[in-house]
Every structure is written in structure tokens, then in C-alpha cells.
Amino acid sequence: MSNHVKNTVKKVFEDLADAIDTGSMEKRLKIGLTIDGSELGPDVMKEAAYAIRKKNLFDLVLIGDDADWTDEFIHVSTTDCQKDAYSKMEELLETGEIQGCVTLHYNFPIGVSTVGRIVTPAFGKEVLIATTTGTASANRNEAMVLNAVNGIIAAKATGITHPTVGILNVDGARTVERALVTLKKNGYDIIFGESRRADGGAVLRGNDLLTGAVDVVVCDSLTGNLLMKLFSSFNSGGSYEVLGSGYGPGIGENHSANICIISRASGAPVITGALMYAYELARGQLPKISQAEYQQANSAKLKQICESLQPVVIEHQAKAAAPEKEVVTSEISGIDVMELDDAVAVLWKENIYAESGMGCTGPIVLVNEAHYESARTLLEQAGYL
Structure with missing residues (x-):
């Protein structure tokens, strides 16, 4: 025998x-x-x-x-x-x-992305990074919206009943935030976490990653992949991944297999963590939770929201001339960095002088304090806030 x-x-x-x-x-x-x-x-x-x-x-x-x-x-x-x-x-x-x-190194089709799990150094809390490999969509902002759903699925499958969600302050973060707020208003049960910095909000700073301010951190896969490598191997010089549970399971609306990814540089502790992660997902019935969450998100018009994030081809228009320059001391934050120039143009067309800038919390539009309320209203109406 x-x-x-x-x-x-x-x-x-x-x-x-x-x-x-x-x-x-x-x-x-x-x-x-x-x-x-x-x-x-x-x-x-x-x-x-x-x-x-x-x-x-x-x-x-x-x-x-x-x-x-x-x-x-x-x-x-x-x-x-x-x-x-x-x-x-x-x-x-x-x-x-x-x-x-x-x-x-498994290749998932477009529409499937992986949710990794790290251990934060400040308090030793486990945090899910959504996502770390694969891509939920070829459109970056749409992918990040879908990543939020995928992160919630992974969290619930591992026993976090009411996961908190934050959006990493990368390009597109404010656009994604607006999309997710709309999804929530439409009925999808998403709980936004809060930055631990004084200005708060669901858009996260680097400090929030280190302290584990939320259960699920939403970002694009390339950024997520970088974060996984940093958090798993910062104590080993980068050649041996020591901490965490690997790059996680591939999740997508039409994907049900519980396939979890590790790196070629993952050491024994990370491989062990990845196996435990896969076990938790299997025990928590990942495919069943994924199906239920996507059904709820689709009922809240997820697909229509994603369609609204697709790039729109606009015919060339003459740029509005800048109004007479004023002292600008009031900051309007919450605008995506890729939309700053367009937001300024909206105000110029209404004869409000504005400038774009970058504050410590991200992109801002600067206006004279006398025009702050009217400028903010115009930007809200135009969809930039």
C-alpha cells in the first residue's frame, strides 16, 4: 500500500x-x-x-x-x-x-478582480484592499466602483457583517465617491467609514491605511498591488513577503470560483494566511454572498451608474475667458483632479474668478469668499461635487 x-x-x-x-x-x-x-x-x-x-x-x-x-x-x-x-x-x-x-500568478478575465488582506502596522488590524490584481473594468473609475462591491463581498464572506468602506485618495476618488453615494441613495447597503484625520470623510489619506480606519479600502488594482507588496514585505527588504493573507480571491458578477492569489515572493507566513483566507471564504459561502450583493447593487442601478462613468466625447468648445482676477482664499474641495480645469471653466463662464490648486487633502478650486456659496452651488449643479 x-x-x-x-x-x-x-x-x-x-x-x-x-x-x-x-x-x-x-x-x-x-x-x-x-x-x-x-x-x-x-x-x-x-x-x-x-x-x-x-x-x-x-x-x-x-x-x-x-x-x-x-x-x-x-x-x-x-x-x-x-x-x-x-x-x-x-x-x-x-x-x-x-x-x-x-x-x-493566475490570469482572471476582465470583470474579475482580487481583494487582498493586509495587517496594518499601527494597531495590527486586518484590512481588505479592493482590489489588488485583475481588473473589474477597463474604465478606471467604473472599476473602482465595482471594487467597492467586491470588497464588501469579501468582507461579508469572512464574517464582517457591516463592513465600513473608504476610498483611497487617488485619481478618480471623488468621482467614485459620488457614484457610490448615488448607489447608496438608490438602496444599496454601503456603510461609509471615516478618515481619522481632522477633516474626516470617506476619502482616505495615507495615515488611514496605516491605522486601519476602515474595513475595506477601495482603489485601482495597480495601486492595490503596490500596497500589498509594501505592507507584506516592508520588514524584509522586499524579497520575502512576511505579513498578510495574500492578494485574495477573484470576485466578479459572473465569477464564482474561490481562487486566491499569492505572489512568487510570498513567504510561508503569507501562504499560510492566504490558505486561511480561502478557508474563511469557503466557510462563509463566497459565491452565494457575491450573487446576493450584485443582485442588490443592480437593483440600486449599479449598471446605470457605471454607464454614467464612461468617457463622453465632447465637441471642442472655445475656452471661457478668465474674469477679472480677485483674491481667492476660499477652498472648494471634493472635485476630482482630472476635472479641475473643467470645474474652473464652469465658474469662469458665470463670471466668477477661480483658480485650481492642490491642497494637502487633494485637489481644490479657489474662489473669493464672497462667491463661495454661489460657486459651490454651480459646481454641484454641474456634477463636479
Whole structure:
């Protein structure tokens, strides 16, 4: 009898013993791990596998090349490294043999993006970064709106019943904020968090990332990917990811497989965290929650809101001449940086002198204090606030 068969039989009897002791016959979850392709070598996979086995919360299924330690686990042997491993992983997920899998460098289709999980250094709080790989849409602002929904899905699947959401202060943040506020007004249950800085609001500063001001941080995937690398490896010089739970599960409206991503530089602690993350998502029924959240968001006109974020081709118009210059001391914030010049032009056309600027909290329009209220009203009516 082979070692693999012996271990499988042993595992069956151990599960039966556990069931008798606990009075529960609930089927244990199985989470896969593709073990080939790490830049750090196979030992990090081995270390993570043994760490998971010690926790004894679920069954680990290894997918990849044979090694001197793999016969101690449930092992699906592959021959063509990652290509074959991806195929086996997808097959096992499709048939329900495993309920989630952690893998390296998997290519998701457009419409699917991953929600990573980090540990903030200030208070040790876990925070979800939505998103970190893949892309929910080719349109950046639309992608960030969808990322907010994906982040909420991941949070609820891991047991955060009422997750708070903040938007990282990157290009498009104010446009995304307005879109999400509209989604909330239309009936989608989104809870905005608050920056811990004095000016507050749902648009987050760098300090808020370090302190974990919200449960879900919304950003574009490229920024999210950078954040994951910084938060996971800032203590190791960048070559070995030490902290966090990896780059997370791919989530999208028409995607149901629980596939979680790690980096080729992810060390054993991150791989272990990613496997635990995948387990939590499987236990929390990620596909079911994803379907329910997208149904609610679509009922709140998510698709129409996303359509409104598409670029509009406007015929060239002569730029309004600047009114007579005035002293400008009043700041109007909340305008997206990409729309600053257009916002100033709106005020110029109404004979209000204005200038664009960049304050410590982001882009601003400067006007004379005598025109502050009327200028703000005009910008609200034009859709810039």
C-alpha cells in the first residue's frame, strides 16, 4: 500500500473520530494549494502546508510536482508545472472536490478582480484592499466602483457583517465617491467609514491605511498591488513577503470560483494566511454572498451608474475667458483632479474668478469668499461635487 493511500485512510479514520467526539458529521472543507512556481523555492510551500496541517481546520490538497514530502498530504500530481496545475485546480473546483484554492500568478478575465488582506502596522488590524490584481473594468473609475462591491463581498464572506468602506485618495476618488453615494441613495447597503484625520470623510489619506480606519479600502488594482507588496514585505527588504493573507480571491458578477492569489515572493507566513483566507471564504459561502450583493447593487442601478462613468466625447468648445482676477482664499474641495480645469471653466463662464490648486487633502478650486456659496452651488449643479 502506498504512503498516499495510507495517509488517506488514516485521514478518514481521524475525521470519523473527530465527528464522534464532537457529535457532528459535517463534511470538512478542502482547500487546494498549487505548489510550483515560487521564486523562494519549494520550502515555503512545505512550511505553509505543515503550518496548516497543525491548525487542523480543513483538509489541504496539494497540486503540483511530486516531492519527498507531498505524499504526507492529499496530493494531485501534475507534470507540466503551472499550466497543468491550473487545469487540475479548475477541474477540482468545478467538480466540488475542493472549495477553494491558493495559487500563483493566475490570469482572471476582465470583470474579475482580487481583494487582498493586509495587517496594518499601527494597531495590527486586518484590512481588505479592493482590489489588488485583475481588473473589474477597463474604465478606471467604473472599476473602482465595482471594487467597492467586491470588497464588501469579501468582507461579508469572512464574517464582517457591516463592513465600513473608504476610498483611497487617488485619481478618480471623488468621482467614485459620488457614484457610490448615488448607489447608496438608490438602496444599496454601503456603510461609509471615516478618515481619522481632522477633516474626516470617506476619502482616505495615507495615515488611514496605516491605522486601519476602515474595513475595506477601495482603489485601482495597480495601486492595490503596490500596497500589498509594501505592507507584506516592508520588514524584509522586499524579497520575502512576511505579513498578510495574500492578494485574495477573484470576485466578479459572473465569477464564482474561490481562487486566491499569492505572489512568487510570498513567504510561508503569507501562504499560510492566504490558505486561511480561502478557508474563511469557503466557510462563509463566497459565491452565494457575491450573487446576493450584485443582485442588490443592480437593483440600486449599479449598471446605470457605471454607464454614467464612461468617457463622453465632447465637441471642442472655445475656452471661457478668465474674469477679472480677485483674491481667492476660499477652498472648494471634493472635485476630482482630472476635472479641475473643467470645474474652473464652469465658474469662469458665470463670471466668477477661480483658480485650481492642490491642497494637502487633494485637489481644490479657489474662489473669493464672497462667491463661495454661489460657486459651490454651480459646481454641484454641474456634477463636479
